[in-house]
Amino acid sequence: MAEVLNLAGIRKGYGGGEAPWVEVLHGIDLTLSEGEFVGLIGPSGSGKSTLLNIMGLLEPPSGGELTIAGERAEVLDDAARTRLRNRYLGFVFQFHHLLPAFSALENVLMPVFAGEGRLPPGARESAQALLERVGLSAHAGKRPVQLSGGQQQRVAIVRALANRPRLVLADEPTGNLDTQTAADVFALMREINRDDGVTFLIVTHDARLASTCTRVLNLVDGRFAASDA
Template identity: 75%
Template sequence: MAEVLRLQGVRKRYGGGASPVVEVLHGIDLALAAGEFVALVGPSGSGKSTLLNIMGLLETPTDGEVWLAGEPVHAASDAARTALRNRYLGFVFQFHHLLPAFSAEENVLMPVLAGRGRITADDRQRARALLARTGLADHAHKRPVQLSGGQQQRVAIVRALMNRPRLVLADEPTGNLDTQTAQEVFGLLRELNREEGTAFLIVTHDPGLAARCDRRIDLRDGRLLPAGSA
């Protein structure tokens, strides 16, 4: 199966000069296959956020290589990284980060507008189809304040899928939801993974949710644990 993301020997250090140097990631080797549904698990301070930022091309590694959809990105310019991020990646966070002045449909279309500067009839059709698929057909023209927490997170998920990304990075996507809504949203992620063929990397503290993924990756103190050792 084709790889969507590969990290080789990735290290990340902060500080220098008057500040002490702290290494947060210590030689990470990791590959994600197209269409995989993977959990990333680790305690606070283990380096999950830094690793996710490097995967999402939001930070560059101090050492090592990063490949996205077969393209080397560790030394790419800021403009190239932005273009690759918009083309290949989607993001879902614990908090939905929807724009309050815009409707659900308009929020979903934001990645298209950011990437191409214009929205076509086909784009609107895809946005509406995805909203309908996630049970939001009757809420497309509502603003975020008019939606429940679960509905807001569904809009955020649809927004992440709008550009047909190869990989969605989801940072605690159910962490701000009650138990039942969290289960429903997680189930929706799983269904969309299968239907769209998009790979998902889910950061979660919930071992039950992690067990429902294809694979679990454990990060401790900036190092990946061998499979099955957690």
């Protein structure tokens, strides 16, 4: 399988000057391949969100190498990292972060507009097709407040797919949902992974959901447990 992302010796610390240096990630090595569905678990404070932010090019590592789709990312300037992020990555968060003033369809189109600076021909039709795929075609014109929590998270998932990414990073995407809705949302992501070959890395505290992943990484005190990665 083709390599989508590679981390080599990734470290992350905070501090400097008068503040003491505190390292939260200690030399992380990880490879994600096309079509994987990977769970990331670990206790609170273990560095999961920090690792996800680095993988998503939202913050730089303090050391090590980060390669996405064959391109070294940590050496790029801000503009180049933004282009790489828009081209290859999608994001789903615990709180959907939908824009309340816009419809479901408009929210799905936001990454496309951000990446292109405009809506290319066919973008609206593609977004509508994504909503139809997750059973929300009839709700395309509704604003987030008019949708249930599960419906809002499904909109967030298809928004993450709008730019046809190779890798979707999901940070506790079911943490704000009831048990059945969480299972439904997780199943939807698994279906997209299986049918479209999109790689998923999902941070979750739910061991039952994590057990359905094809691989589970356990991050403890800024390091993977020996049997993971």
